Amino acid sequence: MVMIVSSLNVSAQTVIVKLKTVTNYDVICLQKLNRAVALVDSVVQLPEFERRIRKKITVQKKFRSKKKILARFYSGANVVDPEKDGTIDLIVSTYNKYEGGLSFGRTSERTGKITTHKCFILNNDVRCLAKHLLHEYVHSMGYKHFRIMKGFGLFHKTVPYVFGTVLGDMLDCPTCLAQEVDWVDGGCEPAEN
Numbered sequence: 525m526v527m528i529v530s531s532l533n534v535s536a537q538t539v540i541v542k543l544k545t546v547t548n549y550d551v552i553c554l555q556k557l558n559r560a561v562a563l564v565d566s567v568v569q570l571p572e573f574e575r576r577i578r579k580k581i582t583v584q585k586k587f588r589s590k591k592k593i594l595a596r597f598y599s600g601a602n603v604v605d606p607e608k609d610g611t612i613d614l615i616v617s618t619y620n621k622y623e624g625g626l627s628f629g630r631t632s633e634r635t636g637k638i639t640t641h642k643c644f645i646l647n648n649d650v651r652c653l654a655k656h657l658l659h660e661y662v663h664s665m666g667y668k669h670f671r672i673m674k675g676f677g678l679f680h681k682t683v684p685y686v687f688g689t690v691l692g693d694m695l696d697c698p699t700c701l702a703q704e705v706d707w708v709d710g711g712c713e714p715a716e717n
């Protein structure tokens with residue numbers, strides 16, 4: 525029997541996704557972060573992930589090609605760490621107090637640090653956290669979205685959203701909620717603001 529492997533012509537790009545540093549965490553948060561990062565790592569290696577990203581990215585293709593966006597992603601390079609070492613190093617910190625709105629957190633393009641509400645980590649499915657981490661990481665690659673895009677229906681077609689949405693779809697991610705909760709005395713309690 526002859527195995528015809530080459531005819532499949534699947535040349536998946538690969539990258540290692542790992543937590544580099546985590547600050548202001550507790551043990552349960554850290555366990556969940558590790559599980560979320562493992563989920564991201566497992567899905568981004570699949571050729572289907574890349575295929576779906578190529579299909580969905582529309583807004584910024586005139587600025588940078590889909591091929592370049594994907595090459596940059598799989599190289600592990602971002603604004604803070606331009607080295608193409610094949611590793612995505614996630615730098616995560618958490619915060620305790622609900623700040624309003626629907627955001628899980630934010631990313632500093634200067635330091636690459638992803639800052640996430642601790643209670644959103646604890647109160648949502650791990651797949652929500654995986655989706656969030658990938659979305660935020662793509663911001664540190666230099667891709668943005670602006671509120672004005674919402675009015676044109678383009679918001680969710682931006683590069684960070686496309687990466688997060690594709691990952692969420694492939695994980696069959698449930699609805700993720702940014703609850704009005706604060707981290708108080710070792711637990712998540714309704715926010716006072």
Ligand SMILES: [Zn+2]
Pocket residue numbers: 659660663669684
């Ligand atoms: Zn964003």
